[in-house]
Amino acid sequence: MKARKTVKQVIPAQKVNMGGHLLDQPLPVRGLDYVDPFLLIHHWESRLPGGQHPRDVGVGPHPHRGFSPVTFVFKGSVEHRDSLGNHAVVKEGGTQWMFAGRGITHSERQGKELAENGGEVELIQFWVNAPAHKKMATPYYQPISAEDTPLVEEEGSKLWVVSGTYKEIEGAAPSQSPQILLRGAIEAGSQITLDIPRTYNTIVYLLDGELEVSDTKLKRKDMAVFYNDGEEIPVKATKDTRYIVLSGEPIKEPVASYGPFVMTNESELMEALRDAQMGKMGVLIEEF
Secondary structure, three states: OOOEOOEEEEEEOEEEEEOOEEEEEEEOEOOEOOEOOEEEEEEEEEEEOOOOOHHHOOEEEEEEEOEEEEEEEEEOEEEEEEOOOOEEEEEOOOEEEEEOOOOEEEEEEOOHHHHHHOEEEEEEEEEEEOOHHHOOOOOEEEEEOOOOOOEEEEOOEEEEEEEOEEOOEEOOEOOOOOEEEEEEEEOOOOEEEEEOOOOOEEEEEEOOOEEEEOOEEEEOOEEEEEOOOOOEEEEEEOOOEEEEEEEEOOOOOOOEEEOOEEEOOHHHHHHHHHHHHOOOOOOOOOOO
16 A cells, blocks of 8 residues: 655745746745755746737746756746747647756747737746756757647546656656656546655645645645655645646755756856856847
8 A cells, every 4th residue: 555645844835026027936935945856936827918019028038057947838828939949839738848958048928919919827937957967968948738748637637747657648748857747627526646756856836726635735826845755645626726746856966056047066157157148058039
């Protein structure tokens, strides 16, 4: 019989201002810098007024190195451009998957139709660390539509497998270390059991609704962090709920971060900053 993972702590998301956008941030928070290999979680909800040019929405060109910034799109759209020549618009239910590797410059904006006509936007971006020996590997980008994301259905429950293998279903995106990344939706009154390897650090974050996980109550915008003391997480929905599951084998290496760079020491960070300033992470000139 499998053992149950128990909840270590519940952390309500805190409001942060990022470049004029008010976001919910459950990670990092005071006293918890990261949950290896997960470094940051941002949850953004907004309504665009319309009548805007695409260059005036979202986030303009900026570099990254040493990790994977991943975006789950729940409402609206995200338009990606990068210095490798990739250009894609991912809509509701899709995922923007990018591995920064040794360096890439990209922009994250809303699609032309959304900028011009207005509408709701909701997304979660999280940062996943890469092992030291992969930080300077070749960067890549993969847009994943809702239709291309494998789905595990049980009565009253849907789980989309973005990365890793869950219940023998292979996720859509490759990762730099062992992970299971899921998007979930469950109806009030429904129950399921999540099956996660014992050694994986595990996070459950609620976009909305209410859940009981391992007999611990969670409400909207709560993040639960689990002990590595079992393989199963019983989930019961007391309201219709959307949530994500981020789980992965801890990398167990030093983390040194500065702005958009995540390396293992200060020297590597200084090199990353210098390389970005010299254009070694690519140049992106947006065309609208």
